[in-house]
Each structure stands twice: as structure tokens, then as C-alpha cells.
Amino acid sequence: xxxxxxxxxxxxxxxxxxxxxxxxxxxxxxxxxxxxxxxxxxxxxxxxxxxxxxxxxxxxxxxxxxxxxxxxxxxxxxxxxxxxxxxxxxxxxxxxxxxxxxxxxxxxxxxxxxxxxxxxxxxxxxxxxxxxxxxxxxxxxxxxxxxxxxxxxxxxxxxxxxxxxxxxxxxxxxxxxxxxxxxxxxxxxxxxxxxxxxxxxxxxxxxxxxxxxxxxxxxxxxxxxxxxxxxxxxxxxxxxxxxxxxxxxxxxxxxxxxxxxxxxxxxxxxxxxxxxxxxxxxxxxxxxxxxxxxxxxxxxxxxxxxxxxxxxxxxxxxxxxxxxxxxxxxxxxxxxx
Amino acid sequence: xxxxxxxxxxxxxxxxxxxxxxxxxxxxxxxxxxxxxxxxxxxxxxxxxxxxxxxxxxxxxxxxxxxxxxxxxxxxxxxxxxxxxxxxxxxxxxxxxxxxxxxxxxxxxxxxxxxxxxxxxxxxxxxxxxxxxxxxxxxxxxxxxxxxxxxxxxxxxxxxxxxxxxxxxxxxxxxxxxxxxxxxxxxxxxxxxxxxxxxxxxxxxxxxxxxxxxxxxxxxxxxxxxxxxxxxxxxxxxxxxxxxxxxxxxxxxxxxxxxxxxxxxxxxxxxxxxxxxxxxxxxxxxxxxxxxxxxxxxxxxxx
Numbered sequence: 269x270x271x272x273x274x275x276x277x278x279x280x281x282x283x284x285x286x287x288x289x290x291x292x293x294x295x296x297x298x299x300x301x302x303x304x305x306x307x308x309x310x311x312x313x314x315x316x317x318x319x320x321x322x323x324x325x326x327x328x329x330x331x332x333x334x335x336x337x338x339x340x341x342x343x344x345x346x347x348x349x350x351x352x353x354x355x356x357x358x359x360x361x362x363x364x365x366x367x368x369x370x371x372x373x374x375x376x377x378x379x380x381x382x383x384x385x386x387x388x389x390x391x392x393x394x395x396x397x398x399x400x401x402x403x404x405x406x407x408x409x410x411x412x413x414x415x416x417x418x419x420x421x422x423x424x425x426x427x428x429x430x431x432x433x434x435x436x437x438x439x440x441x442x443x444x445x446x447x448x449x450x451x452x453x454x455x456x457x458x459x460x461x462x463x464x465x466x467x468x469x470x471x472x473x474x475x476x477x478x479x480x481x482x483x484x485x486x487x488x489x490x491x492x493x494x495x496x497x498x499x500x501x502x503x504x505x506x507x508x509x510x511x512x513x514x515x516x517x518x519x520x521x522x523x524x525x526x527x528x529x530x531x532x533x534x535x536x537x538x539x540x541x542x543x544x545x546x547x548x549x550x551x552x553x554x555x556x557x558x559x560x561x562x563x564x565x566x567x568x569x570x571x572x573x574x575x576x577x578x579x580x581x582x583x584x585x586x587x588x589x590x591x592x593x594x595x596x597x598x599x600x601x602x603x604x605x
Numbered sequence: 606x607x608x609x610x611x612x613x614x615x616x617x618x619x620x621x622x623x624x625x626x627x628x629x630x631x632x633x634x635x636x637x638x639x640x641x642x643x644x645x646x647x648x649x650x651x652x653x654x655x656x657x658x659x660x661x662x663x664x665x666x667x668x669x670x671x672x673x674x675x676x677x678x679x680x681x682x683x684x685x686x687x688x689x690x691x692x693x694x695x696x697x698x699x700x701x702x703x704x705x706x707x708x709x710x711x712x713x714x715x716x717x718x719x720x721x722x723x724x725x726x727x728x729x730x731x732x733x734x735x736x737x738x739x740x741x742x743x744x745x746x747x748x749x750x751x752x753x754x755x756x757x758x759x760x761x762x763x764x765x766x767x768x769x770x771x772x773x774x775x776x777x778x779x780x781x782x783x784x785x786x787x788x789x790x791x792x793x794x795x796x797x798x799x800x801x802x803x804x805x806x807x808x809x810x811x812x813x814x815x816x817x818x819x820x821x822x823x824x825x826x827x828x829x830x831x832x833x834x835x836x837x838x839x840x841x842x843x844x845x846x847x848x849x850x851x852x853x854x855x856x857x858x859x860x861x862x863x864x865x866x867x868x869x870x871x872x873x874x875x876x877x878x879x880x881x882x883x884x885x886x887x888x889x890x891x892x893x894x895x896x897x898x899x900x901x902x903x904x905x906x907x908x
Contacts, residue, residue: 391893395893397708398709399893401649401712402841402845406841406844406845409838409841410886410887413879413883416879417879567724571721571724571725571728573717574716574717574718577717578714581710582714
């Protein structure tokens with residue numbers, strides 16, 4: 269990536285480090301794939317842990333997806349949960365009407381979210397900075413009103429979905445694997461984008477859009493395309509999440525807090541880095557779960573989310589990965605860029 | 606058209622406009638603090654409605670515990686919220702005001718602040734809908750040949766808002782501090798060069814914006830019922846007003862407020878009340894599409 273020449277002696281060392289990093293990450297993924305199977309062998313009930321982990325995978329996917337626009341291109345969207353809702357409603361509606369499993373319609377739900385992102389981005393990505401952020405908040409509220417009044421989709425009461433037909437010890441398996449695969453694909457996509465010409469263009473936009481435009485980057489196309497891609501994975505996640513919850517209402521998907529969580533995870537982990545959203549998601553869900561079980565109050569949870577966000581912005585604006593890299597202490601295992 | 610009005614052709618519509626335009630004044634007061642803070646410091650204060658809610662709760666307790674009329678509790682709210690604003694500005698927002706991506710940072714910081722306030726309010730006051738009920742909230746005036754209904758509470762709120770907005774405008778226009786604030790709005794660096802203490806001006810204007818939120822909260826306490834997490838709806842509503850009027854422009858905020866309040870009233874009458882907020886958001890998208898700097902705004906480098 270950088271132009272610093274690596275001396276002949278160092279090269280094998282770097283390569284072996286890289287190799288060991290890849291094998292460690294590979295091993296972790298393998299273990300994650302095998303983990304649910306232990307439930308079939310041993311009698312332990314792991315459903316709670318499976319739930320927690322698939323929740324983390326989902327947010328890894330959503331935060332990494334958000335990062336494509338918010339991190340690389342620097343356009344902060346506080347309304348990404350709209351795509352979450354669109355994905356969820358699309359797949360749920362098809363399940364109820366025609367009986368198609370959301371696992372098959374999820375990729376299509378992603379494309380629906382993507383199409384919406386194209387449309388919205390075409391309007392709102394003409395403005396920069398704060399005006400864009402405001403428009404994304406308005407987008408959430410527009411969809412909230414629309415869905416609250418959409419009788420065919422159940423209005424404010426939402427839709428009830430059938431439970432997936434599996435024995436209780438396997439009931440979380442499809443969701444676990446679905447979310448795990450989604451998370452892996454999203455992080456990999458995010459990595460590939462970062463290293464592509466497209467990603468370079470996005471990062472140029474986040475540095476200085478006028479100069480980026482002047483140097484020949486098709487900025488408006490890049491921005492809209494980044495918005496669309498970052499809507500895609502959130503839409504897919506929404507499709508599976510609705511089926512998992514077995515009911516779907518505007519008030520679950522279109523809370524400001526849901527959109528805020530994606531933003532917070534990225535900023536906490538490090539905006540614009542590949543590993544940042546992953547670390548942010550793990551830490552946030554972990555601490556959330558801790559606060560909920562210790563204090564049990566969702567009000568304190570809201571306060572905590574706000575306080576963490578403020579503290580990170582004030583003291584570590586580059587997040588965990590960015591700050592560690594700055595002081596040269598980033599462990600190689602977390603350096604995915 | 607005018608004769609139709611006089612002949613009573615549009616009685617229903619005029620009545621709707623009376624209801625909605627009297628609310629426009631309060632919208633304008635709420636938005637004026639927001640637009641002032643943006644104008645001086647380029648802070649998009651997403652926590653502004655949360656500040657209004659804090660003030661509404663103060664007024665609520667002043668009303669229930671001390672038997673103080675919400676109009677009178679403005680006198681408590683304004684100094685309290687001014688101090689609160691100064692502290693918030695100093696702790697959260699003062700640093701890095703001259704850095705390039707300051708505005709964006711403030712959006713996120715005030716967003717975090719709004720979440721914190723929402724959490725605290727929800728914890729302290731629980732999720733019950735509240736509003737103050739001074740006697741005039743249930744009374745109405747009748748006016749004109751067609752016997753139009755004018756709710757007393759809304760009329761009082763409108764007059765009070767107009768007084769406060771005119772006061773704010775005169776303050777900006779005619780006092781020394783007002784000169785300094787407007788100079789900072791126009792060009793921060795140049796103002797500093799000619800001897801304006803921009804740091805103090807910024808702190809003061811943020812306090813002033815928060816104090817305006819305090820006054821608006823007192824009026825809100827008897828006009829609308831409030832609930833800790835409904836402040837997000839107000840964020841988008843107020844922001845769409847000031848985006849329409851032009852961010853940073855006080856006149857724009859007032860014009861935007863009355864324009865949208867009137868439109869929302871008519872939409873609500875025609876299509877049902879749940880659709881009226883959509884007017885605001887639709888206006889927001891429309892204005893971003895057609896004229897991003899708003900009606901009265903100067904073209905801004907929005908970074």
C-alpha cells in the first residue's frame with residue numbers, strides 16, 4: 269500500500285507474519301462455523317450465546333456496510349435503518365403473501381434497499397456535510413410515518429411472521445449461519461472496496477471533494493454508488509432479522525437509536541478502517557448486553573450510548589484502530605487495511 | 606379571492622389557517638435559537654429540541670409544584686437554560702471550532718448529547734405524556750363575522766413568541782454584543798482581526814440559543830404534550846424550517862415557520878393529521894433538491 273520499500277531481509281518476516289495473521293483469522297472463522305454444532309453433541313443449551321453472536325454478526329455487517337459511505341466517503345448517514353426496515357418489510361411481505369423464505373429473498377431485499385438508496389442518494393447527495401446528515405434523519409421519519417400508516421403492511425402494529433419450522437436446539441442455526449456469512453461477505457467487500465480504485469476515489473472525496481472532482485473522479489456517481497452498496501447489506505440484514513424476530517413493526521426498525529448504533533460502532537472502532545466496525549460492533553453489543561443485564565433500564569442504555577459516543581468523539585476521534593495505529597501499537601491481527 | 610374570503614367562501618380553510626398559523630410563531634421561536642447557533646458557530650445543534658424538552662419539564666414542575674403559569678416560568682427557564690447552554694458549549698463544543706470538519710463533528714456531538722438528555726429525561730420523568738394545563742388552554746376567543754375560533758393558548762403563545770423574536774432581532778441589530786455576533790456570523794477570522802472576542806461571542810450566542818430554547822419550552826409545555834423520546838420528531842421539523850428559510854437566517858426561520866405551519870395545517874385537514882409532519886420532510890427534500898441554501902440563505906460551503 270505504502271511506497272516505503274521493504275528490504276530484502278524484512279520481506280520474509282512480513283510475509284510470514286501476514287500468513288500467520290491469515291491463518292489465525294481463518295481459524296477464528298472456522299471455529300465460529302463449528303461453534304453451533306457443539307449444541308447438537310453436548311446437551312448444553314447455547315441458544316442465548318447463539319443469539320448474542322448472531323446479533324453481533326448482524327451489527328458487524330451493518331456497521332461495515334455503513335462504513336463504506338460514512339467511513340470511506342465521509343458522508344455520515346443517521347438514517348441507514350431505513351434500509352434495514354425496507355429489507356425487513358420486503359422479505360416479510362413476500363413470506364406472508366407467497367411463502368418465500370426470507371433466506372432466499374434476502375439478497376433481493378438488499379437490491380430493493382439499494383434501489384431506494386440510489387433514488388434517495390440522487391437527491392440528498394447533492395448537498396454535503398450537515399445538510400446531508402439532516403436529510404437522512406428526515407428520511408427515517410418519512411418512512412416511519414409512511415409505514416405507520418400503510419395498512420397493507422400492518423401499519424403501526426406491523427406484521428406477524430410464522431416461526432421457522434425447526435426443533436428448538438436448531439432454531440437459531442439458519443440465522444446464525446446467515447448472519448455469519450453476511451458479516452464475512454460484507455467485511456470482505458469493504459476490504460476489496462478500500463483497495464480498489466473506487467475506494468481510493470471515495471477516500472479522496474472524504475479528504476476534499478472539490479479537489480477530488482478536479483482530479484477527474486466522478487464524485488457524484490461514486491457517492492451515490494457508495495450509498496447504494498452501503499444500503500445493500502443493511503437491507504439483507506433487515507430481511508433476516510425480521511424473520512428471526514417473527515414480527516416486524518416500524519417501531520423496531522425505525523428507531524433513531526438503531527441508526528445511531530451503526531454510526532457509533534464505526535466511530536468507536538475507527539471510521540474508514542476495515543477492522544474498525546467489527547471491533548466497534550463487538551464492544552458495543554458486549555457493553556450493551558452488560559448494561560442491560562446489570563441495570564436493566566433502556567433509558568440508561570440510551571444515555572450510555574450517547575455518553576460513549578461523546579467521549580470517543582472528544583478524546584479519540586479516530587476510534588480504537590485509528591488511535592492505536594497513530595501511536596504504532598496496532599496489533600497485526602487487527603490491521604486489516 | 607379576497608371577496609370570496611369576505612363572503613365567507615373559505616370559512617373552513619381560514620379557520621384551519623388560524624389554528625396552524627398561531628402555532629407558526631412557536632415553531633419560529635423554537636427554530637430561531639437553532640438558526641442563531643448555526644449562523645454564529647456553524648453548529649448544527651441536533652440537541653436543540655432536547656433542550657426545549659428540558660425547559661418544558663422545568664415549566665411543568667414549576668406549574669405543578671409552584672403553581673407558576675408557564676408564561677411566567679419563562680423568566681426561570683431563560684437564565685437557567687442560558688447557564689446550561691454555556692456549560693454545554695464549554696464542555697462539548699468549544700474545542701476545534703476553527704478546524705475544517707467542525708460542523709460535522711458538532712452534528713455527531715450534539716446527536717450524542719441529545720441521546721444523553723433523552724436517557725436522563727426518560728429515567729427521571731418516565732415515559733408519560735405530559736403537558737401543563739393553565740386555565741386558558743381550554744378557552745377560546747371568537748372573532749370576525751364568521752365567528753372564527755381562536756384558541757387563547759395559541760394566541761398567547763404566538764404573541765409571546767413574536768415579542769421574544771423581535772427582542773432577539775433588536776438585540777442582534779442594535780447592541781454592541783449584537784454587532785459582534787453578526788460580525789462573527791459574517792466572517793469569523795475577520796471579526797477576530799478587528800478585535801471581536803470570538804470565543805466569548807460564541808459562548809454567549811450558544812447560551813442565547815439555548816435560552817431561546819428555554820422560552821420555547823415554556824410555551825411548548827401547554828401547547829403540545831411531550832414525552833422524552835419524541836424530541837427526534839422536532840429535530841427534523843425544526844431543521845426543515847431552517848433549511849427552508851436558509852440556515853443562519855433569523856428572518857428565514859420565521860418565514861419558513863409560518864409557511865410550513867400553514868401548509869401542514871391544510872395538509873392535515875385534507876389528508877388526516879398523521880400526514881402533516883410529512884409536509885415538513887417533503888419540504889426539506891424539495892428545498893435540498895432545488896435550492897440547497899434555502900430561501901434567505903447565502904451559499905455556504907457545506908463541509
